[in-house]
Amino acid sequence: MAGETISADNVGWLDVTGGISGDMLLGACVDAGAPLDVLRAAVAALGLADDVELAARTVTRRGLRATQVLVRCAPNQPARGLRDILGLLESSTLAPVVRGRAADVFRTLGAAEAAVHGRPIEQVHFHEVGALDSIADVVCAIVGLHALGVGRLVCSPISLGGGRVHAAHGAIPLPGPAVLELLRASGAPAAGGPVDVELATPTGVALAVTLAESFGAMPLMRTTAVGLGAGGRDLTEHPNVTRLVVGQENLAGAAVAHGARHGENVVLEANVDDLDPRLWPSTLAALLAGGALDAWLTPILMKKGRPAHTVCALCAPADTDRVRDVLFRHTSSIGVREYVVTKTALARRELRVPVAGGQVRVKVASSRGEVVNASVEHEDVLAVAAARGLAPKIVLELARAAAAEHLGTPAAPGTPAARPDQPEHT
Ligand SMILES: O=C([S-])c1cc(C(=O)S)c[n+]([C@@H]2O[C@H](COP(=O)(O)O)[C@@H](O)[C@H]2O)c1
Numbered sequence: 398m399a400g401e402t403i404s405a406d407n408v409g410w411l412d413v414t415g416g417i418s419g420d421m422l423l424g425a426c427v428d429a430g431a432p433l434d435v436l437r438a439a440v441a442a443l444g445l446a447d448d449v450e451l452a453a454r455t456v457t458r459r460g461l462r463a464t465q466v467l468v469r470c471a472p473n474q475p476a477r478g479l480r481d482i483l484g485l486l487e488s489s490t491l492a493p494v495v496r497g498r499a500a501d502v503f504r505t506l507g508a509a510e511a512a513v514h515g516r517p518i519e520q521v522h523f524h525e526v527g528a529l530d531s532i533a534d535v536v537c538a539i540v541g542l543h544a545l546g547v548g549r550l551v552c553s554p555i556s557l558g559g560g561r562v563h564a565a566h567g568a569i570p571l572p573g574p575a576v577l578e579l580l581r582a583s584g585a586p587a588a589g590g591p592v593d594v595e596l597a598t599p600t601g602v603a604l605a606v607t608l609a610e611s612f613g614a615m616p617l618m619r620t621t622a623v624g625l626g627a628g629g630r631d632l633t634e635h636p637n638v639t640r641l642v643v644g645q646e647n648l649a650g651a652a653v654a655h656g657a658r659h660g661e662n663v664v665l666e667a668n669v670d671d672l673d674p675r676l677w678p679s680t681l682a683a684l685l686a687g688g689a690l691d692a693w694l695t696p697i698l699m700k701k702g703r704p705a706h707t708v709c710a711l712c713a714p715a716d717t718d719r720v721r722d723v724l725f726r727h728t729s730s731i732g733v734r735e736y737v738v739t740k741t742a743l744a745r746r747e748l749r750v751p752v753a754g755g756q757v758r759v760k761v762a763s764s765r766g767e768v769v770n771a772s773v774e775h776e777d778v779l780a781v782a783a784a785r786g787l788a789p790k791i792v793l794e795l796a797r798a799a800a801a802e803h804l805g806t807p808a809a810p811g812t813p814a815a816r817p818d819q820p821e822h823t
């Protein structure tokens with residue numbers, strides 16, 4: 398795994414309406430095509446090859462074929478806290494990206510346990526979670542997703558189940574305290590039921606809320622692989638499986654040709670004719686602070702000939718509730734329209750160009766492999782201008798010219814044909 402280059406061009410949709418645990422996600426990855434040997438190599442990279450054995454078998458759950466991954470561990474393992482687990486990851490030869498994501502999952506879980514038990518995170522005991530099988534589950538699920546090329550993960554709402562589970566400290570009500578805290582902290586959508594057994598474990602939920610970029614329905618994709626990971630039980634009412642759907646997001650021929658990515662966002666909007674106009678700037682700022690990717694105002698003429706504004710906010714589906722709350726809190730509107738929009742985003746990269754002794758970032762966008770836009774980061778222009786005592790317009794022109802020279806493109810509009818002389822200053 399060490400030093401391995403991982404391609405992450407695919408999107409993954411995790412259907413956890415049948416529940417999620419660490420080993421169910423692992424089963425879904427293997428079922429979707431992640432080679433078991435790659436996962437075993439990850440265990441070896443952790444230095445645990447002698448202690449953890451992975452096996453996979455085909456099972457049926459409510460008539461559905463699925464893969465169950467069995468993680469067998471050497472007995473008499475020491476109790477491990479967050480520091481031990483992070484140390485294990487740090488001293489491994491796993492790829493840095495895998496180490497980092499696994500550490501994120503355990504920190505998320507540690508924070509939830511700390512909150513639930515009212516202890517500092519360093520003193521948290523991971524009860525069952527600290528066992529080797531959970532460490533293997535987390536690391537191998539992350540490696541499995543990477544082996545499938547999943548760069549972006551979307552997750553369905555989580556089915557939690559219900560009833561009680563018998564754990565180290567006795568019977569605990571479900572959803573368990575750690576799961577509830579993970580849900581509270583992440584804002585992930587979840588519901589109890591539909592059966593009275595534990596469908597979502599702390600490790601499974603920590604993986605979902607840490608790795609998923611957003612929650613919702615299956616995103617627009619061209620499906621290339623489907624994997625079903627089995628839980629331990631074949632319930633009579635409900636298939637106890639986690640499903641993983643892997644696919645390509647670059648759907649439309651045009652988008653593929655442009656090297657662009659599709660994504661789904663939500664637009665929330667309302668027509669408002671009675672808000673004190675001095676409140677609009679703070680409203681737009683609050684929308685952005687509340688999670689909106691963009692927020693804007695359009696002057697309109699409303700019914701009854703009233704001059705008014707349409708306030709719009711664009712956000713990720715997972716942020717819709719928060720952004721809607723801001724709209725209601727900051728405007729006088731008592732209703733909001735919402736619709737899902739798709740977006741084609743060109744491939745982009747960041748360039749840093751030296752300008753007047755400083756550095757300015759430039760966002761370079763390409764279509765069909767050709768650079769079509771180079772956008773200078775204005776905050777950097779202002780910073781360099783302030784540091785060097787120059788007018789921002791001079792720094793902007795220098796940055797555009799430097800970017801054009803670096804990219805071998807004609808100077809962007811607004812860039813002078815010849816570079817202005819570097820002003821002297823002491
Ligand atoms: O033993 C205790 S105290 C205990 C606490 C909690 C909390 O939510 S706090 C949960 N559990 C149960 O342990 C297993 C762990 O599953 P993993 O797959 O996440 O390791 C699960 O059944 C939890 O509900 C135990």
Ligand code: NI
Pocket residue numbers: 510513514524575
């Ligand atoms: Ni606990």
